[in-house]
Amino acid sequence: MLRIEKINKKIGKFTLNNIDFTVDKGDYFVLIGESGAGKSILLEVITGLLIPDSGKIFLNGKDQQNTPVQNRKIGIVYQKPTLFPHMSVFENISYPLKIKKLSKNEIIKQVNQLAEDTEISHLLIRNIANLSGGEAQRVTIARTLATKPDILLLDEPLSFLDVQLKRGMTSLLRKINQSGQTIIHVTHDYDEAVSLTNKIAIIENGTIIQTGTPQEVFQNPKSIFVANFIGIRNFFKGRLLKAKDQSESKVFEINGISIFVLSEEDENVLGNITITSESIIISEEKIESSAINNFFGTIKEIYETKLGFEVLVDIGIDISVQISRQSLDHLKLKINKEIWISFKASSVSFIKN
């Protein structure tokens, strides 16, 4: 088990702030954040390559402060393969085994086993230079596993691979995790994260802003970053208030715009709302319907998406609406056209801060 306690680290203008989390044995822990959020620095702090300014790291209950890098049982696989260019595939994988002073036979046995596990047996006699990116990454993983690490750290290990290779590598990582290996995987890619993990932490500007199961985190996104990750375009911070006209309803105020929300939360609470872009209707005239949120606005941008079009409407705030090609053609939507949008209070969800 890895316990990270209140780690602070300042490098130039960048700071890791009070990083605190626990990874249990067998976890597939994913740390998500944009580039520059501090993910890689955090990994280097965990390995011991960087010394934190304050805070503690416990591995299996033992404080790692005075444990040098080479004695921490933490392996790391970087974004780009880090194979030693002056050694063959076999020599690379056996590098950590030689350090352990294993017998020659034992080394051969273990390398073969690792190669089999990572599906690279056919590459053992090859030179590093002849490997493809995906092959090199597998060899790197095999070499790291040879140290039998307590924790395997992966720093964006899939980002240089094409889709096909990514799939293969993802299933390899899942297999490694299922064999009992604890993994901390750092990424900026939501798809990559969600298919593997059982625990997620979101890091932004050197601070962990949310942790939990993927479901917990993605159902209650605490920041625009998380919301954007899962495809929620309409994410706003604001305050929940009592509606002026109807005593029962509540409105959410953002920049002077009031949106009706169904929520049992108390008034005057700060929080965020999300509005799914599929649930918003565009019309040329104001329509009478059960939707009580009706706004007049101007089309700011139109982009094509996988499923149709995304229309960005300025109603004082930018609201993203997902529509089909038929609707776009039918309503002759174009930039600067003035239109109405409407959505039900029930399609707005409020998340308390």
Add this chain to the structure above:
Amino acid sequence: MSRRFDILNLVFVFLGGLLLLFIIAPLFGMFLTTVPVSIFDTAKETEVQKSIWLTISTSIAATLIFSIAAIPLAYLLARKNFPLKKIVLGIINIPVIIPHSAAGIALLGVISRDSALGKIAESLGFSFVNSPAGIIVAMAFVSIPYLLNAAIDGFINVPEHLEKVALTLGASKARVFFTISLPLAWRNILTGLIMMWGRGLSEFGAVIIIAYHPMVTPVMIFERFNSFGLQYTKPVTVLFICICLAIFIVMNLISRRKRNAENRENK
């Protein structure tokens, strides 16, 4: 445009050719005006044989002995940042820019029999002045920058993340140095060793001040020229140049072959 470039190209080829001629012509002229028989006769002289052997062995010793400290220093300068690093980088190039006779004089002050170092040597039963030990010190002083600079370049080119990864794989810092940093910087270091050795081999100014005897070949050439004149000096000069060139070519071939082997690996 392309015509102008062609003219420029021609000018460059002409200027470059003149320069090459400047290097080759004196050597070639000397070879042509020296009778082969006299070279063979010179080669048979024990005095000459001893001198050439002394020059080669002391220059190899200087290179090997001083590389033990030069390579670690190069590593520190390539990897670590510390106050006054720029000054240290300047210091290591001082031997290149000062006159070598001046270097000899300065060294003599440190290693002469009256100096502390000289006294220690004396108590151990040897002396730097007029001895192979002194020759080695003089050669090393003037040639060490070549190794240092090449090795610094070599270590800078070793990706730091490979060293970090090796640490996480359980290697101690010493092991990382010997199994990762040193092998990956080896090409540059080897070139540096050859350059240092070549520079030491040809050193005259610093050596003559510290050790006129035993006589290294550059000093012998000077002595014969002073005592007997140009014609008598040519055979030993030609012989020494031939031996130096031969060793140089062989060393370069060896290092190039190694390089090719490595390149094949990296493709």
